[in-house]
Amino acid sequence: MPLSPSSSVQEARKAIAQRLREARLDAGLTGHELSRRCGWHPAKTSRIENARAAPTDADIRSWCTACGAPDRIADLIAASRSADSMYVEWRRLHRGGLRGIQESYAPLYERTSAFRIYCSNVMPGVLQTPEYAAALMGVIADFQGAEADDSADAAAARVERSQVIRRGHRRFALLVEEAVLRYRVGDAATMAGQLGHLLSAMVLPSVSLGVIPFTAQRRIWPQETFSIFDEECVEVELLTARVMVTSPTDLQQYVRAFADLSALAVHGAEARELITAALHSLG
CATH class of the missing domain: 3.30.870.10 (Endonuclease Chain A)
Structure with missing residues (x-):
């Protein structure tokens, strides 16, 4: 397998997606119910849970609030920001x-x-x-x-x-x-x-x-x-x-x-x- 410099970034994002999914399951919510509570399309929930889209800070707050897990917000936002900082465009730097x-x-x-x-x-x-x-x-x-x-x-x-x-x-x-x-x-x-x-x-x-x-x-x-x-x-x-x-x-x-x-x-x-x-x- 080739060395992939983006693999760590993707793995970090998958880990965040898994933690969000666990929060939803712990709350006993379906993807559609979580989407309804957050006020967005179910496809967005699917993209986030499958690490096809990176959640924003606001997304994480809405998700955890909908799941009755506000105590998880700070850790998940910190983890998400850390994953984002792993891959930084030279243009931004x-x-x-x-x-x-x-x-x-x-x-x-x-x-x-x-x-x-x-x-x-x-x-x-x-x-x-x-x-x-x-x-x-x-x-x-x-x-x-x-x-x-x-x-x-x-x-x-x-x-x-x-x-x-x-x-x-x-x-x-x-x-x-x-x-x-x-x-x-x-x-x-x-x-x-x-x-x-x-x-x-x-x-x-x-x-x-x-x-x-x-x-x-x-x-x-x-x-x-x-x-x-x-x-x-x-x-x-x-x-x-x-x-x-x-x-x-x-x-x-x-x-x-x-x-x-x-x-x-x-x-x-x-x-x-x-x-x-x-x-x-x-x-």
Whole structure:
């Protein structure tokens, strides 16, 4: 089965739907009777109970009131909001600019001891140079049609956040597909500086950097870029949204995927050869 970054969101919504259904059954109500008490069409009740539609806060209040279970309202609204926050569109996150979302990660980075980061499309954020980060943020701002381009400030915030790699006793296991070394983000000078930075970072005692060669015999297919923070959560980066995975079952699936991807990677001298080859290809 493919890794599905939206599976945790759907499972969370199914759990809320099940709790609402239980409230209806505990009250001895049919779907039609609950719908009548709430003042909406029975099809809406069916969609909510089958997790085909996410209930609003008002829906949950009406549902629980109709079932004579007002004590369940607060918990169910909190669970519903949590499920909604797991899948957040970049457009919403970046509404106030790109810098804010970069700064918002700081508490998570500070409390994480072990980082496992897999990148299939761009350099790991914790190893991006200021020039590479600025070029990337500029591309993102342009693609999303940002009203105000604060990509320079966002890049500075990302680089500042990345200083955790040199502080404390944290461990960073980083994997990149070889293609990441070749993708041109910024001009040749920017890429040369970025690749040189990778070579320098490899000597840090806290960093393990692996490169998955083009020639690796795939036992697991390339994934979306994802980051595992201790055993707390996984962030998956989609084109349109960020997904935060917290379900223990799904989290362990990403841990397994990271282990399988690690088995494909080369480290040390072999990884340096691939980085150096990409550097020389810049001319």
